[in-house]
Amino acid sequence: DPEFKQYGYMFMHPKGKEEDVKKLVEFQREHGVNPSIFPPERALDEIPELQLDGVGCVVFNGRDGYIDPHSLVLGFAKAAKSMGVEIVEGKEEVEFEVSGKTIKRAKFRSGESVE
Numbered sequence: 583d584p585e586f587k588q589y590g591y592m593f594m595h596p597k598g599k600e601e602d603v604k605k606l607v608e609f610q611r612e613h614g615v616n617p618s619i620f621p622p623e624r625a626l627d628e629i630p631e632l633q634l635d636g637v638g639c640v641v642f643n644g645r646d647g648y649i650d651p652h653s654l655v656l657g658f659a660k661a662a663k664s665m666g667v668e669i670v671e672g673k674e675e676v677e678f679e680v681s682g683k684t685i686k687r688a689k690f691r692s693g694e695s696v697e
Contacts, residue, residue, distance in 0.1 A: 584654040588647035592625060597638035607641060617643040670696055 595603045607619050622637040659669055670688065679687040689695040 584649040590644035591646045592642045594637045600639045617641050
């Protein structure tokens with residue numbers, strides 16, 4: 583379980599950058615993310631202690647969060663092993679031999695390889 587924690591995010595952007603931020607927010611919306619952009623004073627509704635000197639706008643998205651990266655990688659490794667993937671640890675790969683979308687062989691700096 584990667585333990586997704588949905589806390590959202592709030593980014594404060596400096597005065598003079600509002601137009602750039604609007605473009606970034608529009609880009610996010612085009613890609614399925616729906617942040618809100620609002621004047622800095624509105625952030626005080628959520629966090630009254632904020633110091634807003636020099637802040638031009640605030641971007642907020644309550645649906646965002648984070649995942650424990652260690653648990654996520656372990657989950658991917660478990661799923662990969664269940665599909666027959668061999669996981670090699672502690673070796674630096676230098677080359678993959680690929681056929682279509684399949685890795686046929688991994689070659690390591692030590693000279694070893696696995697198929």
